[in-house]
Amino acid sequence: IQREFRSIPKAPEQESYPLTPSQHRLWILSQMEGGSQAYNMPAVVTLKGELNYDYFEKAFKIFIDRHEITRTSFKTDSQSGETRQYITPKEDVNFKVELLDFTKESDADIEIYLQKANSEAFNLEQSPLLKASLLKRADDEFLFFLSMHHIIGDGWSTQVLISEVVENYNKLLQGYDIDEKMSSLSIQYKDYAVWLQEEIRGEKYKKA
Secondary structure, eight states: OOOOOOOOOOOOOOSOBOOOHHHHHHHHHHTSTTHHHHTEEEEEEEEESOOOHHHHHHHHHHHHHHOGGGGEEEEEOTTTOOEEEEEOOGGGOOOOEEEEEOTTOOHHHHHHHHHHHHHSOOOTTSSOOEEEEEEEEETTEEEEEEEEEGGGOOHHHHHHHHHHHHHHHHHHHTTOOOOHHHHOOSOOHHHHHHHHHHHHHHHHHHHO
């Protein structure tokens, strides 16, 4: 059996882009009562050793700049009724890694904080649909808390995010200049969304 593999082309620049079927399903489910909180995806990682907060936050921002999906929001057009995804320009993203002192707090206090932080609903019309905080346990121990809405990622995405942020952080510590062109992606999620929409339309046309 011979199969033809074709590259997903880059989508032309637009004000907004279509949703994939999975995004559309999550959008609808998130509009139900309690739906938005239900699709929060939390992750907690223990970091050992001294930590440079400024570099850590910069490493996170480099990741957000690189991956458009982390700068994506979702809005429904009042006239057409279609929900579309909008990508916020890098310079307009308002993102901070919250730094909290938990050196005198108990494990129970930390658990309460983590549960409360992850239960906060995202507004899908405002990016970024992720948040992060560093909980200081000691001078050489931090808890890195991350929460992301499922509409922009999954468990694999979370692993990629954590791995890439840590890699960026280590490069910054070593004085490495992370060049934007070198770290840019050849394909973004919006390109896949546009390609998939055209594929689905093509299949419907063939059946008709």
